[in-house]
Amino acid sequence: MSVTRRHLPSPRLLGVLALVLALGACATRPDPSDPEAVADFEQVNDPLEPLNRGMYFVNDGIDTLVLRPAAEAYRIFLPPEVREAIRNVLANLRTPVILVNDVLQGETQRAGVTLGRFVINTTIGIGGIMDRARDFGLLGHTEDFGQTLAVWGMPEGPFLFLPVLGPSNPRDLTGFGVDIAANPLTWISGNEAYDTVMITRQGLTAVDAREGLIEPLDALRQGSLDPYAALRSAYRQRRASEIRNSSPAVSPMAPGTGFGVGAGAPTLRP
Amino acid sequence: MTAPPRRLLLLGLAALAAGALPIARAGAQQVDVGGATSFIQATGQEMVAAINSNAPVAQRRERVAQILRRAVDVQGVGRFILGRWWRQATPQQQQEYLQLFEQVLIHNLAARFGEYQGVRFGLGRTQQRTEEDVLVNTVVERPGSPPFALDWRVAEVDGQPKIVDVIAEGTSLRLTTRSEYSSVISRNNGSVGALLAAMRNQIQQLEARAAG
Numbered sequence: 001m002s003v004t005r006r007h008l009p010s011p012r013l014l015g016v017l018a019l020v021l022a023l024g025a026c027a028t029r030p031d032p033s034d035p036e037a038v039a040d041f042e043q044v045n046d047p048l049e050p051l052n053r054g055m056y057f058v059n060d061g062i063d064t065l066v067l068r069p070a071a072e073a074y075r076i077f078l079p080p081e082v083r084e085a086i087r088n089v090l091a092n093l094r095t096p097v098i099l100v101n102d103v104l105q106g107e108t109q110r111a112g113v114t115l116g117r118f119v120i121n122t123t124i125g126i127g128g129i130m131d132r133a134r135d136f137g138l139l140g141h142t143e144d145f146g147q148t149l150a151v152w153g154m155p156e157g158p159f160l161f162l163p164v165l166g167p168s169n170p171r172d173l174t175g176f177g178v179d180i181a182a183n184p185l186t187w188i189s190g191n192e193a194y195d196t197v198m199i200t201r202q203g204l205t206a207v208d209a210r211e212g213l214i215e216p217l218d219a220l221r222q223g224s225l226d227p228y229a230a231l232r233s234a235y236r237q238r239r240a241s242e243i244r245n246s247s248p249a250v251s252p253m254a255p256g257t258g259f260g261v262g263a264g265a266p267t268l269r270p
Numbered sequence: 271m272t273a274p275p276r277r278l279l280l281l282g283l284a285a286l287a288a289g290a291l292p293i294a295r296a297g298a299q300q301v302d303v304g305g306a307t308s309f310i311q312a313t314g315q316e317m318v319a320a321i322n323s324n325a326p327v328a329q330r331r332e333r334v335a336q337i338l339r340r341a342v343d344v345q346g347v348g349r350f351i352l353g354r355w356w357r358q359a360t361p362q363q364q365q366e367y368l369q370l371f372e373q374v375l376i377h378n379l380a381a382r383f384g385e386y387q388g389v390r391f392g393l394g395r396t397q398q399r400t401e402e403d404v405l406v407n408t409v410v411e412r413p414g415s416p417p418f419a420l421d422w423r424v425a426e427v428d429g430q431p432k433i434v435d436v437i438a439e440g441t442s443l444r445l446t447t448r449s450e451y452s453s454v455i456s457r458n459n460g461s462v463g464a465l466l467a468a469m470r471n472q473i474q475q476l477e478a479r480a481a482g
Contacts, residue, residue, distance in 0.1 A: 040456075044449070222475075225450055225468045225469070226457075228453075230446050230447075230450040232449065233448075234446050237441045237442060237445060237446070238439065241441070246440060
């Protein structure tokens with residue numbers, strides 16, 4: 001069994017990000033004599049706005065051409081029951097990473113819930129196809145290393161918008177990488193069949209996430225005077241709420257590890 | 271059962287996170303928790319009844335719009351959202367803005383809620399959050415979707431409890447919209463007129479879509 005980096009995010013993507021940061025396309029700072037404008041600028045936390053808007057535009061193109069059609073096809077070709085089963089399996093495969101982050105945040109009770117869900121759903125739920133843990137009152141929640149870093153006191157850094165990955169920031173991006181690296185499944189490479197399964201899993205995760213966002217994102221594109229600004233604000237608010245674990249009783253499961261999912265941008269998740 | 275929460279669907283409804291900026295508003299007084307809760311309960315039941323009625327879509331939507339116009343502090347929310355630009359707008363612009371804002375808000379909310387056929391909603395825990403408003407937690411359930419948290423911020427305006435914000439899964443409607451509008455104005459060199467033009471255009475499109 002050899003170890004491979006095959007499932008890590010493409011170095012090309014990271015290269016693009018570095019280049020982009022190096023170019024330093026910065027937003028113009030407001031006139032320091034206008035305290036309200038300065039406060040606004042700081043509150044928005046988007047010094048790289050011109051660049052981010054460029055990336056948003058690129059992402060929009062990719063989404064229109066590839067991601068949304070794929071999600072539409074997925075919805076049309078697979079019946080809802082099958083999609084739900086797939087979604088449950090994917091969620092179950094994510095639970096180990098959620099568990100690790102529960103523990104790292106010192107959330108023992110939530111860690112217990114996550115562990116219980118994994119055991120019940122993997123066994124009685126037949127490999128995660130059914131979410132039987134719900135029947136036992138164990139509702140899923142999301143955690144990821146980006147949230148763990150926040151709990152540990154790391155600042156979020158400037159807002160970032162990345163093609164395919166969607167809205168983010170250095171903290172969430174770091175967390176995203178760590179979550180992938182922390183997943184044992186990332187590092188195992190037995191044979192071609194296994195790798196095919198892993199790639200299929202990643203593809204399904206992306207398509208499944210995008211399918212759930214068809215209506216919301218359509219509504220945003222149609223209804224917002226500035227979809228980028230709305231997405232930016234919503235992402236940051238949602239992440240803040242996830243970090244506080246403020247709605248634990250309701251979120252039915254962890255549909256994502258949070259990365260980029262905040263405002264529902266099209267995302268790839270580990 | 272485990273569809274992902276339709277987070278963005280709610281972007282339109284999104285509302286205030288903790289640490290929201292306190293707003294000084296004339297006419298806002300302390301509202302008591304019990305009053306706020308029963309107000310949301312009554313309004314919610316009215317809405318659910320309207321949404322789940324057998325009337326044609328247009329009629330359902332109109333009914334929902336009526337309830338919202340009465341329950342939401344449209345003026346206060348509108349002023350909050352315009353934020354620092356409110357004072358830079360001329361009185362005429364302020365007036366036009368509030369008119370346009372009411373149309374956009376009511377239309378968006380009514381359209382969004384109008385889709386929630388088969389909706390059920392229940393009260394969660396209620397907390398007094400700030401000096402001047404109460405956060406009422408509700409849980410909304412729709413067939414085929416996971417339940418999601420919808421929180422209502424209620425303040426007393428001129429002696430009546432009114433909704434001043436809707437918070438969907440941690441995302442505040444008024445903060446998100448404020449960010450959006452502010453961005454439109456900033457990107458047009460601080461022109462409030464540009465926002466008004468964009469809003470007029472948006473309303474035209476909404477009407478065209480409703481008619482078509």
